[in-house]
Amino acid sequence: MRKLARWERQLENYTSSLKEFAQEARKGEGEFRFNSHLIKASDIAGQYFCEKKIEMKHLHGEIKTERKTSGTKAHEMLLEGTVRIKRKDLWKKIHGEKTVFTPEMLLLARYKGLVLAGRPDSILFMRGFPLIVFEYKFSRSQRPFRNHHVQVGTYGILLKNMGFDINRLFYAIVIADPQAKDDKKLKERVVKMVIANGPKEAVLTTENARIYYSKFNEKEAEHDLDWAIEFWKNNREAIPTRNPNKCRSCEYGEKCDASLNVEGQRN
Numbered sequence: 001m002r003k004l005a006r007w008e009r010q011l012e013n014y015t016s017s018l019k020e021f022a023q024e025a026r027k028g029e030g031e032f033r034f035n036s037h038l039i040k041a042s043d044i045a046g047q048y049f050c051e052k053k054i055e056m057k058h059l060h061g062e063i064k065t066e067r068k069t070s071g072t073k074a075h076e077m078l079l080e081g082t083v084r085i086k087r088k089d090l091w092k093k094i095h096g097e098k099t100v101f102t103p104e105m106l107l108l109a110r111y112k113g114l115v116l117a118g119r120p121d122s123i124l125f126m127r128g129f130p131l132i133v134f135e136y137k138f139s140r141s142q143r144p145f146r147n148h149h150v151q152v153g154t155y156g157i158l159l160k161n162m163g164f165d166i167n168r169l170f171y172a173i174v175i176a177d178p179q180a181k182d183d184k185k186l187k188e189r190v191v192k193m194v195i196a197n198g199p200k201e202a203v204l205t206t207e208n209a210r211i212y213y214s215k216f217n218e219k220e221a222e223h224d225l226d227w228a229i230e231f232w233k234n235n236r237e238a239i240p241t242r243n244p245n246k247c248r249s250c251e252y253g254e255k256c257d258a259s260l261n262v263e264g265q266r267n
């Protein structure tokens with residue numbers, strides 16, 4: 001029998017993880033909090049913003065806000081010009097000679113008994129090595145918050161557990177002005193700047209965005225994840241934020257028994 005190439009083995013493992021997960025999901029309720037089978041990287045990140053808010057979302061459902069709708073539109077713009085290809089072809093390209101970007105690639109892997117999943121905005125691969133994860137946030141803030149780093153850190157752990165070598169991995173958190181959502185050249189400019197910068201940490205500035213470029217730190221990412229998964233394993237109650245500003249703009253404010261009122265007191 002022909003020995004499988006590295007990319008074929010990796011693809012086989014990935015495909016069987018997807019099948020395994022689909023089978024588990026068909027069986028019914030999962031064993032983790034809210035009967036979950038799978039924990040999303042965005043939820044892990046959200047726990048670092050306000051864990052109570054993640055609980056509220058799972059108990060009461062997603063509530064649409066203007067901010068979320070505009071964020072979704074901005075991310076759709078980032079997908080313009082991309083093409084869908086078959087999984088096998090994607091894997092071949094990832095391990096091919098040329099560099100390749102994989103927008104919204106589904107990452108899925110087990111981590112300490114849980115199934116984690118996420119879709120980074122884009123990953124740059126070269127000869128099978130993930131080199132840069134790009135994550136865009138459209139916000140008036142001047143800097144990324146802890147939850148943004150946690151989200152990208154989780155993608156790094158996912159890539160590792162999918163069998164990729166993450167030793168050269170960097171990540172770029174792009175904080176773009178909300179107006180930049182219509183800027184069709186944003187992505188191209190960001191990529192050019194990051195590549196010209198080379199493999200060293202930096203804060204790069206374009207006319208409508210700031211790029212926080214950092215080396216992936218596996219230990220830190222694992223540490224952050226380990227704290228977060230205790231919640232999914234039902235080992236603690238949801239921890240609410242201590243920042244009243246977050247409660248003031250929270251869509252669950254009226255329902256939340258842990259909401260901080262104007263004076264910063266719990267209800």
Ligand code: SF4
Pocket residue numbers: 050051052053054056240241246247248250251252253256257258259260
């Ligand atoms: S109201 Fe405050 S504590 Fe409650 S979910 Fe929202 S941000 Fe968290």
